Amino acid sequence: MQARIASGLTALGLTPPDGAAARLAEYGRLLLEQNQVMNLTAITEPDQVADLHFLDSAALLTLGEDLRGKRLIDVGTGAGFPGLPLRILEPSLQLTLLDSLGKRVNWLASVCDTLGLEGVECLHARAEEQALVDGYRDGFDYAVSRAVASLELLCELCLPYLKVGGRFLAMKGVDSGEEINHAARCISILGGRLLPSVDYVIPGANVRHRVVLVEKCAPTPKGYPRRWAKIQKAPL
Numbered sequence: 001m002q003a004r005i006a007s008g009l010t011a012l013g014l015t016p017p018d019g020a021a022a023r024l025a026e027y028g029r030l031l032l033e034q035n036q037v038m039n040l041t042a043i044t045e046p047d048q049v050a051d052l053h054f055l056d057s058a059a060l061l062t063l064g065e066d067l068r069g070k071r072l073i074d075v076g077t078g079a080g081f082p083g084l085p086l087r088i089l090e091p092s093l094q095l096t097l098l099d100s101l102g103k104r105v106n107w108l109a110s111v112c113d114t115l116g117l118e119g120v121e122c123l124h125a126r127a128e129e130q131a132l133v134d135g136y137r138d139g140f141d142y143a144v145s146r147a148v149a150s151l152e153l154l155c156e157l158c159l160p161y162l163k164v165g166g167r168f169l170a171m172k173g174v175d176s177g178e179e180i181n182h183a184a185r186c187i188s189i190l191g192g193r194l195l196p197s198v199d200y201v202i203p204g205a206n207v208r209h210r211v212v213l214v215e216k217c218a219p220t221p222k223g224y225p226r227r228w229a230k231i232q233k234a235p236l
């Protein structure tokens with residue numbers, strides 16, 4: 001897995017820090033080992049783990065965004081994607097991994113220990129509740145999320161975390177045009193504005209994915225995010 005990750009990172013135009021490809025491969029090994037006893041990923045073939053988890057996550061570093069030293073939250077991180085590979089590839093990142101499933105969060109904390117990744121916050125919480133907490137609301141330069149909810153629901157979960165000027169990077173499929181159009185109203189209510197999306201190809205897998213970029217240009221109004229049942233029942 002390490003060789004495939006290393007060559008994929010090169011194909012993405014990234015120069016990883018020393019030891020990063022080995023760390024990612026070790027993370028992949030821990031993922032597949034734990035997946036035998038805990039539902040962490042439907043992708044179980046090592047080359048596909050390299051492509052569809054690690055290189056897909058790494059593609060966020062090819063957008064021209066400068067993540068160095070920035071505070072970033074991964075909302076609905078599951079087994080750590082895309083946040084943890086980003087932290088391995090950009091060690092100065094101040095990372096919070098948030099998920100509502102405690103078992104996954106505990107496992108992530110143990111992975112950070114094993115890999116010697118200090119200062120990664122592994123948080124067991126619901127995104128819509130944590131976004132109301134001081135120090136989290138308006139507290140981040142970046143929010144990222146993959147495979148959690150439709151864009152309009154996701155924006156309500158993620159935009160409140162951002163400082164004005166911060167950006168939300170939503171990882172989506174290339175068939176997300178309609179989903180993006182649908183989310184336009186909700187983005188503007190929440191204080192965001194859509195930037196042009198970026199499509200990219202995952203090396204090796206030859207799969208095309210999309211990052212939807214939303215910039216926060218005004219504070220999210222009080223009252224958002226609403227409770228999850230309300231967000232789902234009455235999307236903005």
Ligand SMILES: C[S@@+](CC[C@H](N)C(=O)[O-])C[C@H]1O[C@@H](n2cnc3c(N)ncnc32)[C@H](O)[C@@H]1O
Pocket residue numbers: 075076077078079080081082098099100101104125126127128145146147148157228
């Ligand atoms: C399909 S998994 C995706 C995991 C990871 N982002 C990935 O791309 O592999 C969705 C994750 O989002 C979490 N999740 C869903 N709704 C959430 C919420 N409101 N707050 C926090 N986590 C949530 C789930 O527990 C689950 O781990």
